[in-house]
Amino acid sequence: MNDSFVAPAVDWLYLAPILVVLGAGVVGVLIEAFVPARVRRTVQVVLALLATAAAFALVVVLWRDPAVQGSDVAPYGVRVLGGSMVIDPFGLAVQGIVVLLAFLAILVIADRTSTGQDAFAPSAAAVPGSPYEDLTRRKGLEQTEVYPLVLFAVGGMMIFPATGNLLVMFVALEVLSLPLYVLSAMARRRRLLSQEASFKYFLLGAFASALFVFGVALVYGFAGSVDLVEVYRSLATPGGPLASMPGLVVVGALLVLAGLLFKIGAAPFHAWTPDVYQGAPTPITGFMAACTKAAAFGALLRVLYVVSLGLAQSSPATREDLFVALWVVTLLTMVVGTVVGAVQTDVKRLLAYSSIAHAGFILVGVVGFSQLSLRATVFYLLVYGLATVGAFAVVTLVRETAPVRERVPATVGAGEAGAPDNPSDDSGEQPVAVLGEATHLAQWAGLGRRSPWLAGTFSLFLLSMAGIPLTAGFVAKFTAFGAAIAGPDGQGGGSTWVLAVVGVLASAVAVFFYVRIIVLMFFTAPAGGADEGSGEGAGASEGAGVTVVRSAGPTTVAIAVCALGVLLLGVFPSPVLDLAAEAVKFVP
């Protein structure tokens, strides 16, 4: 990372953040092979945290780099490897958000809580329910491959928004996706659900990748290059390919965008989201929901701006067509996310639909299509990511309990230490085992009375997602809808304000289901309690208790950082908005 590394052709320095993360991933694989099992987990966790922290530090260093920021005489941004990587303020901003959120997510992933178990299967290869699986449990095996996998995914997410080459973008898409497919299948509990989620994710993801790659091929067909600069040039030439083969242009662009919209989780490409979010291990869900979305929006904006600016030069009508499609996607995404979200009964599914809705809200800002949009998107991604990582981190701590006579893993003995904390369990003499997460909404009833702090922070995240003022979500929504109302000319021209109005109405629906959880946590007696009219408590899994396990530390830190971030960005968003405003500089 210093001068001795600089090869003549490649400006390695500008790739340093990515290299650090991917390098750490490779080292992580070696650690799996050579470090004794006793300390392997510790080493992996430390390595992963150090790598993401170092990558963040490097992003900050690069941010201040004069070549990146540009000056009066020189344009901003650096093209490395002939444009395969484009290091500009926008890409760096997204990279920074990704590694920051990844750092927090890794904290959650690494937490074994007071039960002494992490969220991952002892051996993901074991057939669920088989004697072999039982054996791995009793042996107390742990899969520390999780950490290198996460690092590889982060590496892919960092390349994704920072490349100016569609093929590299495709490679990045796969690099970030493949580890996520694997990670989704590794839940310790509800293994079948987890594997199903992974399978669905893989199938649909492969489908989306195919769309993307086909789109790239079509783009190559008319532009003769996969370099975005060339694509722009070709599109901007009046009478160029657009005149001779307009269908190719539109279909190619739409297919590429469809591939990206899939990763974002925008309707109608959202079908995988609820299943995957529900089935995947919760810490991974948090990581995936926050970081993938940030990276994919970065890539989407880059492609969209190139295509749109190019078309604006030669054929505004075609551009309009493209935007109609984007409008439809935006509207659908908001409506599906909020309306279907309103009837969910599982916390993770509900958060999944909320994430779909947020994709829609961010798209509202994107469609505004001005400098304001970029600023809004960058800010929104950060805010959404903080609330999401925090919310899923809270979910990891709320667990089901069952009387210990049931068949439970031997290692759960440590879990009994957690039991006395739970005064609501009347079976004082009978130890209870802490099981998986209590994700049914009914099980969250009365959480606010037993764990006011946990429920309070969760409410904070929900309020932020709902966009209540004095939380970061409000400022984010304000900027995003503001960009849409201001429109491309910044003066209220265009008709994107319609999207903002729909967005506002969708927010009102979304508030309803966020508030429903808050009502449950604070105003409803726990299931089985004799509170009047607790209609939702009826369907709870009878007999199973609910407890809150203590974090071993990292999750608490992550939740605290997220909560603090959500509050600070809500009350004093100014400095970060400034940074986000700087991030609107783009190299096509």
Added chain:
Amino acid sequence: MTTSVPWLSLLVAWPLVGAAAVWLTAAARTRGVGAGALRAVRGVALAAALVEVALLVATFTAFDTSAAGTHQLTETYPWIPQIGASYAVGADGVALALVALSVVLVPLVVLAAWKEQDGDVRRLRHYLALVLLLEAFMVAVFVARDVFLFYVLFEAMLVPVYFMIGGFGVGARRRYAAVKFLLFSLAGGLIMLAAVIALYVQVPIDPATGARPEDAFLTSNLVGYFAENPMPVTTERLLFLGFFLAFAIKAPLFPVHTWLPDAAQHAPAGTSTLLVGVLDKVGTFGMLTLCLPLFPHASTWAAPVVVVLAVVSILYGALMAIGQSDLMRLIAYTSVSHFGFIVLGIFAFTSLSVSGSSLYMVNHGISTGALFLLAGFLIARHPERSQRIADYGGLQKVVPVLAGTFLVAGLSALSLPGLSTFVSEIMVLVGTFARSPWAALVAVLGVVLAALYVLLTYQRIFTGGTREGLDELPDLGAREKWVVAPLVVVLLVLGLYPAPALDLVREPAEVTLSDLAVAGVEDPPRSDPFADADGTLVEGQASHVTRSTDEGSES
């Protein structure tokens, strides 16, 4: 004009300190003796609220009543310059009067909540902390001079109220009431959000910086700008509707009032007092200070409809009140009726009616506050905590002091001459008569109906034979007398000598009318006999006040 002592910021910040103190006191002593912790929590909360009253008195000394039409004690700091938002506070007469109302009501609510929540320290500490938190929001929203800041507070206020109803309320359907309250308010608020953003977009981009001014959201800047560069007609009307809908829900105006009876029925009496007494005033206050100055043309365009809605509210609220069997719902419906009067006065566009409405807001807060608190005391005495009027009867002999104060509060609701509400109601009616006589005439029916719902209720609860099981009820204790006495005194004093309050609201009304002048609204000639009879009003008419220029282009 920035004063050396930031009185208004102090008024905003102190309740926050108080809330934290209440919370920490209880947290420190929860494991100690229950009674000791309870005393500590109550003491800290009451002390915090009383210090706030002292701060208010100090603020009044710093306030120049002779210039009540301008915003004084202003403070302006950039907050989020990227989106044109500033932390800008300042109070004119109306704002200060409403701040005073909230600050005075809070200690009484704290005192009234003494025995609520069954003496459970943990619940009481949350409740009292929420009350103080809410006080900070209430004060801040009235003194906000920045549309963005106003909006933020307008929405953020919902959260503590939501918890106060849903978490500490009474009855099986309190969660339903809380959610209904929240969803109604949020739906209105979010539509207002779209309008707020669109309003900001109307401000032109400064070519020098390539962005909008960093203080674009200052109310005075917006008003000044749009007075010179009117928006397109349709835009202005849409934005007006966005703001007005939110305020109408908050106020609440027929037909978007339905959340209020539910909320009031299920909230603790103290919460209802603050909710109806102060919070709902934010709706009418917003109409007065944002809708009218920002959208003068649209306001005059919408005025006929709004006036009709206001008159319907007056009659509908009164009729519904007569038909209620639940005491708290009844009081809520009387408020719907009274809010009709306030909105009627605002949209009658005469300086008399507008100043009358401003005064009405304060008087109604005191009158309704007294009614809610007394009803709370009454219900707390019932062995089954019944809110049904039919479960009471003949209590005049059992609890004479309670009955007497209830009667005074009730008479203030029907605007008996000699009580402060009479002054404001007559101002609204006379002012409205000059603009639209028929509206005033129909509205007068509301006064007659008010007599019905007040006196009938009094008769059913306090006269006749005492019901079984109710003949041993204790009368108001010392604490409860302390709660009610200040309110009754204010009702009487301002009824007999309204000049101090009138001084506060008269000039702001003139400023509002001068803001409306661009839409061609003139104060109608003062031919009504009442104004001639009352010297102070004529005098106010003589001094023509306009929004001063230094304030119009603050930067």
